[in-house]
Amino acid sequence: MRMPGTRFQSGDMVMGRWPGSSLFYEVKVLSYDAKIQLYTVIYKDGTELELREVDMKSPTGFKPSHRSRSRSRSPSRRRSRSRSPARTTRRSSSRTTSGTFATETSAARKEPKMKEVLEIRLSPVARPVENNGHNKHENKKNDTADKVNENPAEAEQEKKILESRYNLRRRKDDGDAKPAEQTEEKEAEQKPAAATAPITTELEFGGRLGVSCMMLFLPVAVLGLMVVCSQEDASLMSPPSLPALDSLLDPHVFGMVVLWFLFQALLYVLPVGKVVEGIPLKNGEWLKYRMNILHAFVLTVATLGAAVHQGMDLSYIHSHFLQLAVSSLLFSVLLSVYLYVRSRWAPQDQLAPRGNSGSVIYDFFMGSELNPRIKGFDLKYFCELRPGLMGWLVINAAMALAEMKLHNLDYPSPAMILVNCFHLFYVLDAYWHEEAVLGYMDTTHAGFGFMLVFGDLMWVPFTFSLQSYYLVHHPNHLSLPCIVGIVTLNVIGFCIFRKANSQKNAFRRNPSDPTLSHLKTIPTATGKTLLVSGLWGLVRHPNYLGDLIMALAWSLPCGFTHILPYFYVIYLTTLLVHREARDEAQCRRKYGSVWDDYCREVRYRIIPRVY
Numbered sequence: 113m114r115m116p117g118t119r120f121q122s123g124d125m126v127m128g129r130w131p132g133s134s135l136f137y138e139v140k141v142l143s144y145d146a147k148i149q150l151y152t153v154i155y156k157d158g159t160e161l162e163l164r165e166v167d168m169k170s171p172t173g174f175k176p177s178h179r180s181r182s183r184s185r186s187p188s189r190r191r192s193r194s195r196s197p198a199r200t201t202r203r204s205s206s207r208t209t210s211g212t213f214a215t216e217t218s219a220a221r222k223e224p225k226m227k228e229v230l231e232i233r234l235s236p237v238a239r240p241v242e243n244n245g246h247n248k249h250e251n252k253k254n255d256t257a258d259k260v261n262e263n264p265a266e267a268e269q270e271k272k273i274l275e276s277r278y279n280l281r282r283r284k285d286d287g288d289a290k291p292a293e294q295t296e297e298k299e300a301e302q303k304p305a306a307a308t309a310p311i312t313t314e315l316e317f318g319g320r321l322g323v324s325c326m327m328l329f330l331p332v333a334v335l336g337l338m339v340v341c342s343q344e345d346a347s348l349m350s351p352p353s354l355p356a357l358d359s360l361l362d363p364h365v366f367g368m369v370v371l372w373f374l375f376q377a378l379l380y381v382l383p384v385g386k387v388v389e390g391i392p393l394k395n396g397e398w399l400k401y402r403m404n405i406l407h408a409f410v411l412t413v414a415t416l417g418a419a420v421h422q423g424m425d426l427s428y429i430h431s432h433f434l435q436l437a438v439s440s441l442l443f444s445v446l447l448s449v450y451l452y453v454r455s456r457w458a459p460q461d462q463l464a465p466r467g468n469s470g471s472v473i474y475d476f477f478m479g480s481e482l483n484p485r486i487k488g489f490d491l492k493y494f495c496e497l498r499p500g501l502m503g504w505l506v507i508n509a510a511m512a513l514a515e516m517k518l519h520n521l522d523y524p525s526p527a528m529i530l531v532n533c534f535h536l537f538y539v540l541d542a543y544w545h546e547e548a549v550l551g552y553m554d555t556t557h558a559g560f561g562f563m564l565v566f567g568d569l570m571w572v573p574f575t576f577s578l579q580s581y582y583l584v585h586h587p588n589h590l591s592l593p594c595i596v597g598i599v600t601l602n603v604i605g606f607c608i609f610r611k612a613n614s615q616k617n618a619f620r621r622n623p624s625d626p627t628l629s630h631l632k633t634i635p636t637a638t639g640k641t642l643l644v645s646g647l648w649g650l651v652r653h654p655n656y657l658g659d660l661i662m663a664l665a666w667s668l669p670c671g672f673t674h675i676l677p678y679f680y681v682i683y684l685t686t687l688l689v690h691r692e693a694r695d696e697a698q699c700r701r702k703y704g705s706v707w708d709d710y711c712r713e714v715r716y717r718i719i720p721r722v723y
């Protein structure tokens with residue numbers, strides 16, 4: 113449509129100043145209001161604003177570079193960026209779409225000394241940065257986000273969705289070199305005061321006393337469960353016969369634990385697999401992660417297979433199970449001490465919001481540093497999926513061998529095969545969706561301290577394998593209908609778990625994903641949208657429901673004689689109920705009253721019609 117008497121016409125692509133800064137972005141003109149003499153424009157990320165003519169320039173004179181983004185800019189310089197359309201939705205008339213008022217920055221009042229050329233950089237949750245042929249999906253996402261919506265009403269809706277997913281990044285025209293006109297004065301003006309991490313005031317897990325008790329109780333509990341599990345009467349009520357304390361710490365076994373960790377670390381740094389970026393950190397940084405866990409898995413299986421072929425006896429793991437657990441505990445403590453000490457020197461903006469209380473014991477437990485790295489080696493990400501989860505599978509395999517040896521079997525029992533297969537399938541699924549872990553709560557929010565280190569390196573391998581350990585000493589006959597029933601239960605649980613996680617991950621990556629267009633959503637003031645139909649309309653955490661159903665299916669092959677094999681179900685229920693409450697509080701803070709509307713719409717938390 114022509115707009116008489118105006119310099120720019122509806123549909124024109126021009127450069128528009130981002131309010132409060134000297135930054136110009138490519139915008140599309142939507143309309144002009146002659147009364148208030150403002151243009152309505154839309155930025156590429158979907159943000160709609162009103163601009164004065166003086167804040168708009170014709171694109172000639174702006175020369176965008178098409179070189180790919182370099183990541184080596186220092187964080188402080190990255191932080192010095194002005195607010196971007198992706199971060200907030202503001203109008204030049206100081207009106208925000210949510211009706212609040214935006215304050216003008218000092219930069220807004222100064223005349224720009226230079227024109228900065230920017231590109232809108234679309235940054236979904238985890239983005240491959242190496243093009244190795246796996247990026248089709250990625251390209252599709254960018255297409256969607258790049259488009260400027262023709263329909264303002266739709267654009268308004270889409271803007272809300274997109275602004276949470278995509279980030280506006282300044283493109284450097286000359287690598288790391290400062291733009292010629294950029295003066296020291298300007299740099300100083302843009303640099304915010306040094307970021308200080310908020311102090312953690314709300315202490316979880318009963319505060320200092322609670323975490324102290326947990327640190328003492330949890331390792332003892334793991335060892336206690338293992339001891340009971342190996343006894344003929346695996347009842348929690350009967351007093352366990354305790355092993356001699358000095359037999360528990362064996363330097364040879366400790367060496368094996370260290371070797372296992374180093375072997376996995378070596379596989380992690382192998383330059384195979386694509387590199388992706390995680391979700392943006394508070395300081396604007398994007399950490400890179402190498403995705404090569406399936407390669408590591410195959411190489412581990414091949415190495416162990418070769419070692420067994422050469423005469424290595426895997427049932428050593430069964431006969432030294434307690435010593436292995438104690439060595440893993442010692443290793444976890446040493447690693448946690450290292451992590452705590454290094455966190456004292458970590459930059460403030462890299463501290464975890466939940467692990468910065470100032471209390472040594474509390475911060476040691478929760479973890480102070482969010483993403484501790486040694487050069488590019490991400491300790492938290494490495495530990496979450498590799499030594500512990502892979503160790504769990506190796507322990508299971510060792511238990512199957514031990515069972516065959518102990519009971520003179522040619523094959524493991526059906527119950528042992530089921531447990532091994534279920535666990536293997538669960539871990540392989542996690543590995544297949546390796547990238548998704550970058551978006552999970554622990555990766556994005558939790559510091560890396562004793563809780564996660566111990567959880568990853570001792571709790572996971574030694575409690576998750578209790579079912580196979582139990583079966584070595586307590587064979588359980590399974591009839592064919594029982595096997596079919598248990599497998600069916602596991603498949604149902606897995607389908608719910610996988611579908612729910614995949615749906616949420618796909619939706620968070622690209623809210624306009626056509627495969628999810630049939631799902632109902634509720635928009636929130638933050639720009640994010642919540643799914644309210646399909647599995648996510650059934651309960652608020654369908655992924656937890658699926659996980660719990662699977663947990664039950666893993667315990668059933670062990671029969672009903674003792675409660676011990678059900679320990680995993682009990683642990684997971686406790687953990688997920690606590691996690692659900694924590695997530696609920698976080699979402700209520702984040703989404704405000706919309707979260708209450710959402711809870712009215714989706715009434716049950718984890719179990720439909722029950723809880």
Ligand SMILES: NC(=O)C1=CN([C@@H]2O[C@H](COP(=O)(O)OP(=O)(O)OC[C@H]3O[C@@H](n4cnc5c(N)ncnc54)[C@H](OP(=O)(O)O)[C@@H]3O)[C@@H](O)[C@H]2O)C=CC1
Pocket residue numbers: 551552553554609613616619620640641642643644648652653655656659684687691695698699
């Ligand atoms: N085996 C084990 O020991 C354990 C397994 N797990 C499993 O790990 C997986 C990840 O769990 P976890 O990280 O706790 O949590 P979720 O993957 O469930 O993530 C919760 C987040 O999802 C987003 N969300 C919530 N509701 C909706 C909705 N309706 N629509 C869209 N997004 C929504 C919110 O984040 P936002 O809105 O900010 O995107 C919320 O904070 C689960 O499958 C769990 O079962 C977890 C712990 C232990």
Ligand SMILES: CC(C)=CCC[C@@H](C)[C@H]1CC=C2C3=C(CC[C@@]21C)[C@@]1(C)CC[C@H](O)C(C)(C)[C@@H]1CC3
Pocket residue numbers: 330496497538539541542549552554563564566567568571572
């Ligand atoms: C008692 C105690 C110290 C608990 C620590 C909690 C950790 C054991 C768990 C916290 C979140 C976890 C996840 C997995 C394993 C257990 C821990 C580390 C997970 C890697 C298992 C495989 C799944 O597919 C998963 C990737 C979804 C999952 C992520 C969360």
